[in-house]
Amino acid sequence: MEVVIQDDAGELGRLGAKAVIDTLANTPDAVLGLATGSSPVSIYDAVAAAVAAGSVSLARSSAFTLDEYVGLPPGHPQSYRSVILRDFVDKVDLDPGRLHTPDGAAADIPAACAAYEGQIADAGGIDLQILGIGADGHVAFNEPGSSLASRTRIKTLTQQTRVDNARFFDGDVDAVPSHCVTQGVGTIMQARHLLLIASGRHKAQAVHQLVEGPITAMWPASVLQLHPHVTVLVDRAAASRLQLTDYYRDAFANKPDWQGF
Template sequence: MEVVVLQDRTDIGRIAADAVSALLNRKPDAVLGLATGSSPLSIYDELVSRYEAGELSFRQARGFTLDEYVGLPADHPERYRTVIDAVFASRVDFADGAVQGPDGLAADIPAACAAYENAIRAAGGVDLQILGIGTDGHIGFNEPGSSLASRTRIKTLTRQTRIDNARFFDDDVDAVPTHCLTQGLGTISEARHIVLVATGRGKAEAVHHLVEGPVSAMWPATVLQHHPHVTVLLDDAAARRLQLVDYYRETYRSKPDWQGI
């Protein structure tokens, strides 16, 4: 796991976009794992800027979102498939149908989850997965207590997650759905490269457990300690509880330029 502490969201977006750009340059038909929420927005904005400048194309690429609320109407502005389209997919040149998400309106939820797993597998698996992290250490919607080997499935959201997400629902916790579909921790762990972004003091406790704590289902993101290629991009506030932060800074400063993240 590589930990990179950067100045601000702009630097985080730039470094993550460098990794996506390098991937698309060597593999134009790459498969991207797309997270919603506030953390990845600087990445998407930077990628859009590079697309608009003619520096990269998503024409052959595929995208799979991490999760979806259960029961939100197809035209609801906070439906994650709608959100990812608004903040990223519609702003670049993905082909029609190239970005998929779990079907939160499916009549047969288990079948829909199995179909989503099969679609990711049929696409060749995710080459680069963008992640955020919740204040309780969840990734995707894998709440504390999730199996470290879990696959795409329905989950009940904790009250803390619903409180955290209420800002997207006019600060009305009761408007936040109770259930979601999410890629499992086992599914996420199969991505070839994972780029996790965290900013702000509110994420410092979760980041501490992610990077320096024991692997535990109580902090689901810690499963990433077993992954061979994880990059954690942080600002100073999110890194404030890391005991080895000076070492992480020194390591990143000393990297050869060709290595990337």
């Protein structure tokens, strides 16, 4: 696990975009895993700027999102498909037809979950998975207590998650769905490169548990310690509870040029 600490939160987006751009340079038809939420937006904006400048293209790539609410009608502005279209896909040259999202409106949710797993497998797996992390350590919608071997499935959202997301529903927590479809922790762990971004002091405990804590379902993201290729991008505030901060900074400062992300 590589931990990259930056004083400037904006630099996190540039570094994250570099990981995306490098992946596409090596594999133009790369399969990207896209997260919604505020944390990855700086990465998406930097990639969009690179596309606009003509230095990278997503025309041959495809993408899978992590999760989707259950019960929102198709095209709802707060569905995660709508969000990722606004935040990223509409700003780059990725074919929207190559964007895959879980079906939270399916009549048979378990069958839709199995089908989504099949789509990922048929695409050859995910080359680079972008992730955020919740203050309670959840990754995608795998809330504390989730199985660390879980696959794409329906999950009940915690009340805290619904309260946190109410800001996207005009502050009405009752309008936030109670359930979601999410890639499982086991699904996420099969991606070839995991790129997690976090900022703010409210994420500091989760980042500490992710990087330095024991591997436990109480902090689902902690299982990323077992993945062979993980990059964690954090600002100073999110890194404030890490015990090995000086080492992480030294390791990144002295990283060989050939190593990349």
